[in-house]
Amino acid sequence: MSLLELREAGYSYGTRSVLDSVSLTVDGGDAVGLVGESGAGKSTILRLLLGLAPARSGEVLFDGAPLRLRDRNLMRRFRASVQPVFQDPYSSLDPRQRVDRIVGEPLQSLRLAAGDEARERVREAVTSVGLDPDVLSRYPHEFSGGQRQRIAIARAVVSRPRVLLADEPVSALDVTTRVQVIDLLARLRREHGLALVMVSHDLSAVAAVCDRTVVLRDGRVVEEGPTRRVLSAPETAYARALISAVPRLPR
16 A cells, blocks of 8 residues: 555646646655656646645545545644655745744644654754754744755654655755755655655756656656666656756766
């Protein structure tokens, strides 16, 4: 039984089809990269997997059962298990809140912990992403882009999720910081047994973190397989053209 699954999922904006019968499985501990040109449907897949929008056709399954967005108890359990990491670490953090409130927000909103337990889990989350607990009393504008993304990742892992869904998590960062955040995601995945679904135009990030890669074009899956094979010897003409056109960052 898969942890998360898209089954023949379709989605459209108005009359424009964005996804067409896309199927995808995410098992515990999986790391899946989604690659393709802009508009291929990558971020829409993450929206469906996050429960931010209902599929127009097909279905989304969580722990083998249909994800019912109106079932509050199910969605509370789902939100604790499936957490996002967004592209821009500055706009995803409330500038009016201190870091302790930002990181601890999922614990409060999902009613997972309070008081001393919540404070300890926030400290653990911040430490796990390589930050000193002293950051908890500060505000987002006081940090670099890489530090802000670490804070965002701490917020994502504080609920002890089973899967992270990351949408271009390093694209807003400089080259050196990108490598550091990629290595952080890989370490968290190993240490906590997290599953990861990552959208990225950075093929070096996909190669470093993901075991499996899915290539999308115009809302359809055109190729899928082990990352090493897909990136080094793609089978379809579209995947070959896409991969040859995308520069890779040095590591």
